[in-house]
Amino acid sequence: MKTRSTFFRKTKDSLMRAFSGFATSMALVLMAWVIFTIVREGHSSISAELFLNASKPFGEVGGGIANALLGTVMITAGAAALALPPALAAGIWLAEFGKDSLLARAARFTVNVMMGVPSVIVGLFAYGVLVTTTGHFSGFAGSFALAILMFPVVVRTTEDQFSGIGDALRESLLALGASRARSTLTVIWRAARSGVVTGVLLAVARVSGETAPLLFTALFADTWPTSYFSGPTPSAPVLITSYTMDSPFESMHRIGWSAALAMAVILLAVNITARYFGAKRAAKRK
Amino acid sequence: MQKKKNKIETKRLNFFYGDHQALFDNDLSIEANKITAVIGPSGCGKSTHLRVYNRIFELHRGQRAEGEVFIDGKDILDPGIDLLDLRRRVGMIFQKPTPFPMSVFDNVAYPIRLHFKASQKEIAERVENALRGAALWDEVKDKLRESGQALSGGQQQRLCIARAIAAEPEILLMDEPTSAIDPVGTLKIEELMDRLRERFTIVIVTHNMQQASRISDTTAFFYKGSIVEVGPTKLIFTNPRNKLTEDYVSGRFG
Numbered sequence: 418m419k420t421r422s423t424f425f426r427k428t429k430d431s432l433m434r435a436f437s438g439f440a441t442s443m444a445l446v447l448m449a450w451v452i453f454t455i456v457r458e459g460h461s462s463i464s465a466e467l468f469l470n471a472s473k474p475f476g477e478v479g480g481g482i483a484n485a486l487l488g489t490v491m492i493t494a495g496a497a498a499l500a501l502p503p504a505l506a507a508g509i510w511l512a513e514f515g516k517d518s519l520l521a522r523a524a525r526f527t528v529n530v531m532m533g534v535p536s537v538i539v540g541l542f543a544y545g546v547l548v549t550t551t552g553h554f555s556g557f558a559g560s561f562a563l564a565i566l567m568f569p570v571v572v573r574t575t576e577d578q579f580s581g582i583g584d585a586l587r588e589s590l591l592a593l594g595a596s597r598a599r600s601t602l603t604v605i606w607r608a609a610r611s612g613v614v615t616g617v618l619l620a621v622a623r624v625s626g627e628t629a630p631l632l633f634t635a636l637f638a639d640t641w642p643t644s645y646f647s648g649p650t651p652s653a654p655v656l657i658t659s660y661t662m663d664s665p666f667e668s669m670h671r672i673g674w675s676a677a678l679a680m681a682v683i684l685l686a687v688n689i690t691a692r693y694f695g696a697k698r699a700a701k702r703k
Numbered sequence: 704m705q706k707k708k709n710k711i712e713t714k715r716l717n718f719f720y721g722d723h724q725a726l727f728d729n730d731l732s733i734e735a736n737k738i739t740a741v742i743g744p745s746g747c748g749k750s751t752h753l754r755v756y757n758r759i760f761e762l763h764r765g766q767r768a769e770g771e772v773f774i775d776g777k778d779i780l781d782p783g784i785d786l787l788d789l790r791r792r793v794g795m796i797f798q799k800p801t802p803f804p805m806s807v808f809d810n811v812a813y814p815i816r817l818h819f820k821a822s823q824k825e826i827a828e829r830v831e832n833a834l835r836g837a838a839l840w841d842e843v844k845d846k847l848r849e850s851g852q853a854l855s856g857g858q859q860q861r862l863c864i865a866r867a868i869a870a871e872p873e874i875l876l877m878d879e880p881t882s883a884i885d886p887v888g889t890l891k892i893e894e895l896m897d898r899l900r901e902r903f904t905i906v907i908v909t910h911n912m913q914q915a916s917r918i919s920d921t922t923a924f925f926y927k928g929s930i931v932e933v934g935p936t937k938l939i940f941t942n943p944r945n946k947l948t949e950d951y952v953s954g955r956f957g
């Protein structure tokens with residue numbers, strides 16, 4: 418029998434390599450481009466005042482972004498407080514108890530669907546149930562919207578981390594006379610913890626930059642976020658959008674870019690922290 | 704009626720993985736304070752049989768046991784039995800060591816905190832006793848605060864034995880406890896088992912014929928889910944009654 422020519426396979430192999438090398442460098446170049454642009458546009462108006470003062474009303478010169486950063490922290494923390502307890506519980510339940518049961522499969526399907534819902538729709542939903550009903554925008558409504566976006570992501574990572582733990586550990590816990598609940602909450606949780614923390618940090622970082630849902634819910638305010646539950650609450654993503662897009666004033670454009678730079682630095686720090694936990698986990702696996 | 708000296712008495716035990724039957728009418732008596740070796744070719748049901756004694760199989764959906772397994776005269780397959788107490792009394796060592804992701808000390812303290820009301824001082828004493836009992840104390844006494852997962856494979860297995868002992872069980876089930884351990888570590892564990900027999904009833908699954916003949920008092924030979932022959936280890940290895948047993952112990956198949 419004649420052997421097939423290896424020419425095409427070899428060519429395909431080299432093309433594949435060239436392509437993936439190219440794609441990888443493209444990603445790096447893009448990343449560098451983004452960072453370069455933000456730094457170039459944003460660095461000039463970085464100052465201590467920017468991080469100490471609240472923003473000023475439209476058109477007034479000066480003012481900072483501190484209120485928006487604080488608002489983002491509050492809205493994101495509120496979202497985490499709303500989403501994490503049920504999401505962690507659901508993820509653990511799916512991995513440890515639900516497994517292949519009908520309810521678990523239905524829950525998994527729902528979570529997958531939730532993950533695909535556009536954030537603008539989630540924002541509109543939060544607007545419908547929390548803003549029109551109460552008659553006012555609020556930071557809390559923003560947290561609610563972000564919590565809905567965070568929930569499915571955290572359920573998934575938690576389930577993945579817990580089901581990644583072999584049954585050997587579970588069996589040796591049960592064999593000592595520990596109950597399922599106790600072994601899950603003590604030892605299995607410890608084994609899964611660093612992976613879950615990584616996933617949660619990435620999910621938090623991800624939603625903290627969401628803008629669309631906040632336009633429907635928290636809106637914006639040139640004040641400190643004192644009325645988190647009852648009134649418009651400033652946030653960094655909305656400040657960036659409105660200062661750079663809706664304003665004719667060059668000084669506001671500058672502040673918008675600076676806020677973007679601040680956001681990028683903070684999120685980079687969160688990502689590095691998340692990787693650190695992830696790396697610790699990888700080291701432990703060895 | 705069961706004879707007094709039998710710690711475990713299995714009667715017509717059948718086991719199913721879903722529709723697949725893995726054990727057929729197993730009858731087996733296990734004497735107290737003796738080491739019983741369970742041998743047989745791969746897939747013959749040794750692990751399956753062992754995993755009934757502490758009902759650990761119930762973690763998995765679709766697995767079920769039928770028949771009777773008396774421990775101290777009480778049928779442990781009875782649904783009304785206190786499962787957590789059963790598992791405290793029947794410890795298990797697995798093929799692969801499973802140290803918990805915590806310190807050496809906390810690994811051994813885990814079952815103590817779980818089952819006993821003990822002061823910090825009592826816990827420390829019991830941890831030391833268990834580690835001594837598992838012939839590990841001298842090697843780890845200076846690293847009690849270090850992770851249990853940082854020990855060598857053989858040390859990890861002895862840590863698991865210490866952890867099992869710390870629950871103060873009466874029976875120790877060991878499923879190929881040395882098959883993932885180097886020869887030196889294996890020797891240490893075998894010496895240890897010889898001392899443990901005074902305090903515990905031990906059932907060990909092993910593929911190592913030398914190991915079975917060196918350490919066990921009684922040997923049970925399993926084949927395709929049935930118990931073909933049970934008897935004093937010497938007899939099984941020198942003068943088995945059954946042709947299958949003879950072929951297996953002499954290494955003609957496996």
Ligand SMILES: Nc1ncnc2c1ncn2[C@@H]1O[C@H](COP(=O)(O)OP(=O)(O)OP(=O)(O)O)[C@@H](O)[C@H]1O
Binds near residue numbers: 720723743745750752
């Ligand atoms: N989780 C499972 N699901 C379905 N069948 C199983 C499962 N575990 C074991 N079996 C089957 O049950 C039979 C007995 O398996 P078991 O693990 O008890 O054998 P063993 O004697 O311990 O073998 P080995 O020496 O390889 O450990 C085998 O036919 C095996 O395929």
Ligand SMILES: [Mg+2]
Binds near residue numbers: 750878
């Ligand atoms: Mg086995």
